[in-house]
Structure formats: structure tokens, C-alpha cells
Amino acid sequence: VRNTTLAAVLLALLTFPAAAGAQEDEERTPCAATLTVGECFRYEIGEFATDEEVEKVDEETTKATTGAQTASEAVSTAVRDFLPRVGAALILPGVDEDRTGLALRLNRYLGPLSAQIGLDLNKPALYAPLVDSIPESIRAASKERLEGDLEDQDDVTFTLALNLEAWGFGRNLGQYRTEVSDLVTELVEVPDSLTQRLFAELSTTVLLRADAARLRERQSEPECARNLRVDELPLSCFRATFADSLREVLRNTAIPYQEIARIRTRGLRAPAFAALAQLLNNQRQLNGSIKYRHRDDLVGANELTFNGRLEFGGYSLHSLRKDCGGTLTASCLVSTMTEARIRRLSEGGRWWLSADGTWRDEHELALTTDSVAIQEPETFELKLQGGYGRYFGSLREEGTRRPRIDVEVGYVLQREDDVRVRNDRATATLSYTHPFSSTSAGVFGVRWASEPEFLGDVDRNISATLGLTYKLVKDDEK
Amino acid sequence: MSVEHRLVIWSGVPSGSTFHLRVTRGDYAVTASVSMQTATSGPTIFELGPAELVDQEFTAPIETGTVLKVELRLTYIFPKETTGTVNARVTQADGSEFQNAFTCDYTGALGSDSPEDRVLIVAAGGEPGGGA
Numbered sequence: 390v391r392n393t394t395l396a397a398v399l400l401a402l403l404t405f406p407a408a409a410g411a412q413e414d415e416e417r418t419p420c421a422a423t424l425t426v427g428e429c430f431r432y433e434i435g436e437f438a439t440d441e442e443v444e445k446v447d448e449e450t451t452k453a454t455t456g457a458q459t460a461s462e463a464v465s466t467a468v469r470d471f472l473p474r475v476g477a478a479l480i481l482p483g484v485d486e487d488r489t490g491l492a493l494r495l496n497r498y499l500g501p502l503s504a505q506i507g508l509d510l511n512k513p514a515l516y517a518p519l520v521d522s523i524p525e526s527i528r529a530a531s532k533e534r535l536e537g538d539l540e541d542q543d544d545v546t547f548t549l550a551l552n553l554e555a556w557g558f559g560r561n562l563g564q565y566r567t568e569v570s571d572l573v574t575e576l577v578e579v580p581d582s583l584t585q586r587l588f589a590e591l592s593t594t595v596l597l598r599a600d601a602a603r604l605r606e607r608q609s610e611p612e613c614a615r616n617l618r619v620d621e622l623p624l625s626c627f628r629a630t631f632a633d634s635l636r637e638v639l640r641n642t643a644i645p646y647q648e649i650a651r652i653r654t655r656g657l658r659a660p661a662f663a664a665l666a667q668l669l670n671n672q673r674q675l676n677g678s679i680k681y682r683h684r685d686d687l688v689g690a691n692e693l694t695f696n697g698r699l700e701f702g703g704y705s706l707h708s709l710r711k712d713c714g715g716t717l718t719a720s721c722l723v724s725t726m727t728e729a730r731i732r733r734l735s736e737g738g739r740w741w742l743s744a745d746g747t748w749r750d751e752h753e754l755a756l757t758t759d760s761v762a763i764q765e766p767e768t769f770e771l772k773l774q775g776g777y778g779r780y781f782g783s784l785r786e787e788g789t790r791r792p793r794i795d796v797e798v799g800y801v802l803q804r805e806d807d808v809r810v811r812n813d814r815a816t817a818t819l820s821y822t823h824p825f826s827s828t829s830a831g832v833f834g835v836r837w838a839s840e841p842e843f844l845g846d847v848d849r850n851i852s853a854t855l856g857l858t859y860k861l862v863k864d865d866e867k
Numbered sequence: 868m869s870v871e872h873r874l875v876i877w878s879g880v881p882s883g884s885t886f887h888l889r890v891t892r893g894d895y896a897v898t899a900s901v902s903m904q905t906a907t908s909g910p911t912i913f914e915l916g917p918a919e920l921v922d923q924e925f926t927a928p929i930e931t932g933t934v935l936k937v938e939l940r941l942t943y944i945f946p947k948e949t950t951g952t953v954n955a956r957v958t959q960a961d962g963s964e965f966q967n968a969f970t971c972d973y974t975g976a977l978g979s980d981s982p983e984d985r986v987l988i989v990a991a992g993g994e995p996g997g998g999a
Contacts, residue, residue, distance in 0.1 A: 591989065597991050
């Protein structure tokens with residue numbers, strides 16, 4: 390058996406050059422007359438795929454984009470991007486949230502800030518504790534009567550959200566677009582001689598003759614119709630001799646075009662170029678929002694909430710521009726983005742600070758006919774938080790499917806009628822996420838709180854959790 | 868890494884027609900190399916950028932014997948997926964469109980599998996003495 394195997398291997402090695410030659414011959418097969426000129430060109434540069442192959446790719450793409458992107462991203466807490474929410478609201482005004490009511494959003498630039506102004510008409514519903522307080526014997530009748538008193542404007546929310554997009558803050562490329570565009574152009578520059586060769590191979594003589602070479606007798610057929618461009622026509626719509634000339638031109642043009650593609654792709658794959666994406670992603674973020682909810686006494690108390698968040702992502706495009714003396718250039722990018730700096734970028738570290746406040750107005754209501762009264766004091770809660778998150782491992786080899794760690798500390802203050810309540814507490818959370826595959830990840834978390842009752846375990850100050858996340862849909866392997 | 872290539876050709880464009888090319892504004896670098904050849908002069912090669920293709924429409928007259936070749940590139944410069952639209956068409960002297968216009972949406976992102984898209988466009992007038 391061993392001798393037979395050895396003989397087969399030797400035979401394969403001996404015949405390999407011939408097989409490779411046959412493969413080359415196969416690659417040189419002229420494109421079929423049924424292909425359009427455009428398809429033939431793509432065939433020559435090795436890009437044209439059959440319908441079956443396209444269907445397969447479409448199917449895989451659909452599968453890959455369904456659901457959350459990766460298991461580990463789902464627990465990423467340090468990255469928050471304000472812009473897509475604005476974008477989504479722009480595209481789908483009023484239907485960006487799954488809710489009962491009507492939401493309107495308006496996006497505007499206010500100087501260096503991008504702003505979103507919102508108005509939500511929530512469907513008014515009776516305040517639940519109020520309904521629960523009504524004696525059971527008359528509850529149904531009272532509820533029906535009170536609901537009849539509610540108006541559309543009895544529960545309205547006004548929102549203003551702001552995101553700073555200047556002075557090195559924000560991921561809006563607008564402030565760097567021209568510079569980055571020039572820089573990219575410089576990085577992927579192709580020699581003039583190659584461009585000249587590309588244009589020379591695209592034979593002027595053949596192009597000038599293409600229209601005259603169309604078969605007049607076939608122009609009544611839809612696939613050879615007069616209104617179609619040359620690239621939309623199958624080669625069979627041309628005189629046979631001309632179709633051969635066209636094939637040759639397309640084949641010759643594909644050679645320098647492929648070389649151009651190779652040079653540009655090499656530039657696009659350069660580590661410094663790849664770092665551009667991360668540099669932009671690392672821009673500092675400062676955003677905030679204020680929300681006022683006006684409610685009728687039957688619906689609930691008026692409420693004012695605000696949120697502010699500051700995020701630092703390490704070395705950014707802004708830092709690079711500063712290091713480059715105020716102007717981004719390709720040479721500065723390449724010399725500044727050393728291997729060590731690129732490695733640090735791949736950690737994707739983020740520091741963040743946030744403040745969330747909620748002020749609720751006092752709520753007093755007496756309904757004598759229903760024998761019920763509500764008296765709730767004014768309350769205020771302020772939550773101050775800070776955190777840090779980062780990935781471990783190589784971005785190039787593993788992408789976002791890497792272990793990551795997140796640390797979060799916070800303090801919550803609560804007041805009732807300006808008096809401190811016992812609920813004030815400090816909390817800290819440490820979580821470690823370890824992806825096992827593209828579909829599953831393990832999460833280990835440790836939580837500490839200064840008031841142990843908030844941990845759900847009255848005997849200890851620290852609680853630990855261990856979890857497993859699993860995605861049913863497999864990501865596209867990268 | 869997949870880069871999409873397209874070839875677009877108008878041939879037999881009537882004399883006095885105009886070629887139009889425009890790219891929508893977006894988070895990508897727009898560059899183009901152009902070769903313009905007329906019946907009386909050899910090819911002149913020049914470069915175009917966003918100022919000529921995005922801020923305004925690039926136009927070129929097409930006469931008998933004219934061959935205009937454009938190699939257009941959209942290189943994505945933003946990490947989030949961006950879509951850009953390339954619109955090319957040829958209008959005749961009376962303003963009507965000559966054959967089908969070319970409109971295509973291209974999507975890609977910096978650092979992604981689709982960092983660049985390319986379109987090779989040709990607008991050729993009739994052959995001198997060919998009667999087209």
C-alpha cells in the first residue's frame with residue numbers, strides 16, 4: 390500500500406506543471422458570447438461570478454447580518470456612538486422606537502454640535518398605584534370613567550440630545566474629510582505609466598467602432614435593444630469578428646487594471662492605513678441629553694431626566710494631526726503609526742465618565758368620589774459612573790472575537806424632599822468576557838455594593854455571576 | 868478583500884453631446900484619472916478629485932472621433948459602512964438622454980473587506996468618416 394501511495398504522490402508531482410498549465414489554459418478561455426461586455430470585462434479580471442455563486446453569497450450574507458454581530462460585542466459597555474441613532478431617526482422619523490404613541494425627531498447642527506430635538510406623544514395610561522388604591526368594588530367602573538377623562542396630550546416628552554463634533558471630539562469625519570481623503574489618495578497612488586498603459590489598452594479604434602458593429606437585425610430583440618449601452622449588450626449582439634476584437638481589448642485592459650488593483654490593495658492593506666479606522670473610532674466623545682416628561686396628575690408625576698457622557702479612546706486622529714504639526718499627511722501617518730502604537734490601538738481601550746439624573750415632581754392627587762388619594766414627595770436621583778474597557782489579543786487575527794475586560798464604578802445619590810434617603814450607595818462591577826467561538830462567549834462578573842441589599846444577597850458585600858451567551862446564527866468567519 | 872469593478876461604455880455618441888459624471892458626497896475619497904482624445908489631438912491625461920466630481924458635475928463635450936476614458940475610484944475613509952452613488956450619463960444636443968444612464972450605489976467601509984470600488988467609464992463619439 391505504501392508503494393502505491395508513494396507512486397501516486399510522485400505521479401502527482403511529475404504531472405503538476407502540466408496540470409498548472411492546463412489550469413492557465415482554462416483561465417484563458419474566451420468569455421462566452423452570452424455574457425455582456427461588462428460581464429466579460431469582470432470575467433477577465435477574475436471577478437465575474439455565476440448566478441449560482443451569487444445566490445450562495447447572498448444567502449450567506451443574509452445569514453451573517455441577522456441578529457447581534459458577535460457575542461462579545463453584546464457585553465461591550467464602554468463604546469457608545471451617538472451618531473447612528475441620529476441617522477436612524479433621520480431616515481425613519483417617528484418610527485425609530487418600538488412604542489405606543491407618536492414620536493417625532495428633528496436633527497440639526499447647532500454650531501459645533503449635532504442636535505436632536507424630539508417630541509413624543511405617549512399613549513396616556515392611568516397611574517398604576519392610583520388604580521390599585523381604588524377599592525376593588527368600584528375599581529373597574531372608576532377606571533373606565535377616569536380613562537375617559539384622559540387626553541392625547543396628557544403624557545408628552547420633550548427631548549434635546551447634543552453631541553460635540555469639533556475640537557477633536559466626535560466621530561463625524563466632516564472635520565477631517567478633506568485631509569483624510571488626500572491622505573488616502575497619496576497612500577494608494579499608482580504610477581502614471583500604469584494608468585497610461587490602461588488607457589492605451591482600452592483601444593480607441595475598437596471603442597469608436599463598437600456602435601457601428603452592432604447587429605442591426607437583432608436590435609428589435611430586448612437583449613440587443615438600441616437604448617442599451619455597449620457594456621449592457623451580450624457579445625452575440627455584435628458582428629462575430631468585432632466581438633473577438635472586443636474580447637481581446639477587454640483581456641488586454643484587464644492586465645494593467647489588475648496590476649493597478651494589486652498596487653492599491655497593497656496600500657489599503659498597509660498597517661498604517663488600517664489604523665486610520667481605529668484612529669477615527671478613538672476620537673473623544675462628549676454627548677448629553679435632557680428630557681422632560683409632562684404628565685397629567687392621573688397619569689403620573691412630571692419628570693426631568695438628564696444624561697452626560699465623556700469618553701476617551703486613546704490615540705486618535707486628533708492626536709495624530711497634532712503630532713503631524715496640524716496637517717495629516719501619508720508620510721507622517723506611516724512614520725507615526727509605529728508597530729507598537731498600532732498594537733496599542735488594537736486593544737480598543739476606552740475610559741468613560743457619565744452622569745445621569747432624574748428629578749420627579751411631587752405628585753398629589755385626591756379623588757373623593759373614588760375614595761383614593763396619592764401623595765408622593767419630590768424625588769431626585771443622581772448616578773455618577775466611570776469605567777474602563779479593553780480587548781486582549783490580536784485584532785488582525787481575531788477581530789472583535791477577543792477576550793475583553795470591563796470595569797465600572799459608580800455612586801448613586803437619592804433625595805426625597807431634599808432629604809437624603811438610605812438608598813445612597815457606591816457600586817463597582819468587573820466583568821470578563823471570553824469568546825469560545827463565533828457564537829458563544831462566557832461572561833464572569835464580580836459586583837460590589839456599599840449597601841449589600843442591592844446585591845440580592847444580604848450576607849455578603851460582593852456577589853459574583855457566571856454566564857454563558859450563545860448565538861444561534863453563526864457569524865461570517867473572518 | 869473584495870473590490871468591485873464595473874465597465875461602462877457608450878459608443879456612437881452623436882456629435883454635440885455632453886458626458887456628465889457626478890458622485891454623491893460621502894465618507895470616501897473620490898479620485899479619477901481621465902484620458903481625453905479628440906479626432907484632431909492625441910490623448911491628454913489628467914486627474915479629477917472631489918472638487919470636480921462631488922462639489923459639481925464633471926462634464927465633457929463629445930464630438931465625432933472623441934474618446935473619453937475615466938477610471939473612477941471610491942476609497943472608503945470611514946470605519947462605518949457608507950454608501951455612495953455614481954451617476955454617469957450622456958445627453959444629446961437637444962437635452963435628451965443617449966442610451967441608458969448609469970447609476971450605481973456602492974457600499975464599503977475603511978478597514979473592511981470592501982475598502983474600494985472602481986468604475987471604468989468610456990464615452991466614444993462616432994468614428995470619423997463612419998457616418999455615425
